[in-house]
Amino acid sequence: MSTPAPPTSSNVYEFLIYNKTGACLFHLDFTGTINFDKDSDKNSDVRQRQKLVYGLVCGIKSFSQMLSSKPLPCFRNYATAKYKFHIYELPTGLKLVLMTSPLKSDQFETLQKVFQTLYVPLISRNIFCTPNQKIQCKLFREKVGEFLIANV
């Protein structure tokens, strides 16, 4: 799927949505460095990256749970010198992952708002979008891009 000039931002780097089986439903890149052309190729760089991020999410969740005194998962974000990684996970297994500049504060509420005001009205209530399948909705892509650039 070719997209017109992708949005770029100095605050937001990447945004991904995964379902509970690990399939990447949605991937938006704000840095302009990711090549989506070979998306159909199972071993393409972009697919490897998506799988890598998912593996990271699972690993970090289980580590943080093991170290925590409370039994429930509560991992929200981690930061390195180069980027900050935020996650909002739903009890249905849907995961919204956001990578931003390390100077930004916790974006948990932003991700919640993306879910409440964009995902639910444009995807969950959309009869053309099957739940847990790859998101093809162009309007969603645009709106998410605008929202994240404006609100992160």
Next chain:
Amino acid sequence: MASKGQSLHAKAGENIFAKNPKVSAELLALTYGAFVHRLIKDDGATTSSASAGSGENAEEVNAILDKMGYNIGCRMVDEFFAKAPQQGLCRDLNDTAKVIGEQAFKMFLGVTAEVASFDSENKAFSLILRENPLADFVILPAAYANKLWYSNLLCGVIRGALEMLNMKVACYFRKDILRGHDCTEMRVELKEIIKDKYEEDDDEK
């Protein structure tokens, strides 16, 4: 402590119900009624017998309502978490039952369902509706009175929603006010908890 926990879900349900845009209950009841009526007629027509009106296609209509409810439930679960973001994972089936009966039913239908009849292994429970907004103004014709579960859509919704939460359940009606019983009772039985299967490299669509 138990009563405090109960009213927490009910309170949350009421608050969210109060904040949401509402649709007229009569509109919902009449639309649903017209819809079920249409299903019965269409289903009778396609089976090309004189079954429309004679009650024989009630089972098929029940199945169609359940399937539609299932599709609705799969999406409704996202809607639920969008409206109640503080709701996390439930600790056990008891919790799940309360969230469904006191919070979710209130949020979407404006009525609460009582949770009752937990079985000995805690794997099944009943939801009892004193009033069913879908069944206002409805009288079932004699031919369908004992075969059609008019609100079977609700069973499908519960089944779909819980399946998205990794719980495979069977949900069916036991009693219906439309059949002359004293209340409307749905039985929910937990069949199994589905473990997340991480998919192998999937084929591109």
